[in-house]
Amino acid sequence: MITDRVYNWCKQSDTVTSELAKDPSQCPWKIFKDLYETHDHTPHPKRSVDCVSASSDELSSTQEKDQLQKALSCGNWGSSVPSELFLQVYHGAIGSLEKGPSSGVVSPPLLGSTGVVPLTIVAPLPDLCRHLANCIARAKHEVFLGTNFWVHSDASTLVTNAIRELSKRAGQRGEKIVMKMVYDRGNPRQAWENRLRVPEDQYSVGKVRLPAAEEIPHVDLQVINFHRPIFGTFHAKFSVIDRRIALLQSSNIQDNDNLEMLSHIEGPIVDSFYDAALLSWGKPLDPPLPLLNSPAIHAPIPCHEARSPDLSLANGTEIFPEHSTSSSYYDVSLAQEAKRVNSGVYLRGEESPTQAVTRYLSM
Incomplete structure (x- = not known):
């Protein structure tokens, strides 16, 4: 069931991103706690069949319709009309927030949104990294890249070469790109601090080998190693480019023989990925991301601006x-x-x- 507590969270206008836009010096996770935990005085509902524990098949037809209508009002669908099946899935997702608002790993008002998927790749891992590399090279302002495992490899070289290309292009324009990266490489220190800033002399050598600052003078690259011991792996694999494109992929950045999948996503839902990226980063942004005040929901969708009717050879x-x-x-x-x-x-x-x-x- 969608309780009043969860409903109120989803209907708030403030999000982690919007609060950071007002003051970029804040810590994303502190904002989240202030918005959805510290000042929440809604009483917990009683655990009964007619409350949290009731599943859709236990509800009457009228109750189920009411719940799906409530779920519909919790999202931001624009001119789209979600199907009943989608709303049933979404209802289950937002209902899980009752156990804790951080369950969705995004500000609750951004948990339901809309967008387009102009490209899906089902291919060996290098093809996914080629597309990621192209998107990075085409960036104009900022890049966020999150992955579970990063290992120096042909796959990672496709990406690091793209970061060098990005710096070259930014230099030609007289600009500087802000890039944040999160990966998970377990470290004993994470027993005390889950998010460790990785200094250049560590991320540019060994099994990581990201570009050193002197190789990318027009990219401000910062790296965080995120892990919650013992089993709290940062398993996400997604990127956000210029707050206009989100790439959601199945693969780590390492060489393997797997068949993998990547979805290229655009439109208002990119703001949800952006908010999740800020929470994944977790620490104050220094420097801040340039597009904190430029939401995707108010911007043209890139693939609609650059239509190409002919994809034939x-x-x-x-x-x-x-x-x-x-x-x-x-x-x-x-x-x-x-x-x-x-x-x-x-x-x-x-x-x-x-x-x-x-x-x-x-x-």
Whole structure:
């Protein structure tokens, strides 16, 4: 059930992001506690069948409709109309906040939103990192990257090369990019402090090998190692680029032979990912992210501004060189990225579609 406590949290106008925009020197987690825990005097509901413990199939038809309507009013759907199945899932998600508002790892008013997914990648891990690299290289203001495991590898090199490219482009524009990164590499000190700032002399060597400051003079890179001992792994794998694009992926940044998945997400829901990124970072932002006062909900959706009706290969046969650790080819749009990747699986000679895909996967 959605209790009055949870409903009130979801209907608040203030979020961690909006409060940080007023004063970027604050700590995101302290803001969260102040907004949703410290001043909450709503009495806990009684644990009874007609309250928290009641599931949808235990409710009468009228009660269930009332609950789904309550769930509908808890989200920000714009002109969209969520389906009944979606609302049932969403109802379960926001109901879990009764156990603690931090369960959603985002400010409750941002737990339900809307957006578009112009690109989904189901491919070996390097293809996911190629898209991440392109998005990083195209950034104009800021980058947040969160991953569970980061290991120096071909996969990580695709990303670190993109950070170097980002610095080069920012320098040409006379600008500086703010980049925050969170990973989880267990450290005994995390028994006392879960979020450890990682100094450059540690993140630029060994098994991490992120670019040193002298390699990226136009990117202000900061790194946090986040872990809650013993089993509190930071398992998230997502990035937010310029508060306009969110990338949600299944893979860590390391070499493996897995088939992985990435969803490229745009629109108002990016503000939810942004809020989650701030809570993942957890510490005061120094320097602050430049777009704290520029929510995605009030901005044009990037893929709607740069529509490309033709994703087919030029002349049906043109082969584009692959973006790799040794040869970088950064594309200017999703359409160009798609052309480059699709050209790798174009049928050659007497190949069957299966043989073309097998050839690409074996490269």
